[in-house]
Amino acid sequence: MTVSSWIATWAGLVPAGVSVLDLAAGGGRHTRFLAERGHRVTAVDRDVSGLAATDAIEVIAADLEDGSPWPLAGRHFGAVVMTNYLHRPLFPYLFEALQPGGVLLYETFMAGNERFGKPSRLEFLLRDGELLELVRGRFSVVAYEARMISEPKMAMVQRIAARLVA
Numbered sequence: 001m002t003v004s005s006w007i008a009t010w011a012g013l014v015p016a017g018v019s020v021l022d023l024a025a026g027g028g029r030h031t032r033f034l035a036e037r038g039h040r041v042t043a044v045d046r047d048v049s050g051l052a053a054t055d056a057i058e059v060i061a062a063d064l065e066d067g068s069p070w071p072l073a074g075r076h077f078g079a080v081v082m083t084n085y086l087h088r089p090l091f092p093y094l095f096e097a098l099q100p101g102g103v104l105l106y107e108t109f110m111a112g113n114e115r116f117g118k119p120s121r122l123e124f125l126l127r128d129g130e131l132l133e134l135v136r137g138r139f140s141v142v143a144y145e146a147r148m149i150s151e152p153k154m155a156m157v158q159r160i161a162a163r164l165v166a
């Protein structure tokens with residue numbers, strides 16, 4: 001699967017050599033992309049069948065919604081990447097996982113996506129402006145979009161590239 005254009009564009013914001021956390025990494029398209037850029041990447045998903053550990057890639061199988069302890073307690077990353085996944089109780093852990101100055105690259109579906117198919121349930125769709133609200137006062141926002149996209153399919157997405165204020 002191709003790399004999200006948002007991640008491809010803003011990967012340059014991630015400082016060279018820092019470790020990266022790819023949450024709900026799926027088949028690992030961003031894990032591999034970031035590893036190829038020289039980062040050590042930790043990929044977490046409940047289904048790790050599409051992920052292969054290498055010298056640069058650590059794979060952690062974890063259910064992020066079943067109430068288990070946060071699998072990365074005490075660990076900090078130079079960037080956190082999350083795409084096409086929304087589980088609001090995780091938000092505090094995204095911040096906890098970032099070291100000061102760390103970069104958040106997050107893209108997922110927003111309200112209005114139900115016109116185009118799934119996800120269509122409100123619990124899986126960001127509210128208007130929700131990512132901006134999420135980072136307000138804690139992050140410096142480098143880029144933000146809330147818009148319809150046509151590739152890889154028609155969808156309504158919100159996406160942000162932001163730096164945790166040191």
Ligand SMILES: C[S@@+](CC[C@H](N)C(=O)[O-])C[C@H]1O[C@@H](n2cnc3c(N)ncnc32)[C@H](O)[C@@H]1O
Nearest residue numbers: 024025026045046047062063064065083084085
């Ligand atoms: C739409 S895929 C996105 C994958 C990847 N981020 C990407 O954009 O290619 C959503 C991912 O969330 C994972 N996921 C869903 N529920 C989860 C849970 N409770 N704990 C951990 N991962 C979960 C799925 O296994 C799947 O890989």
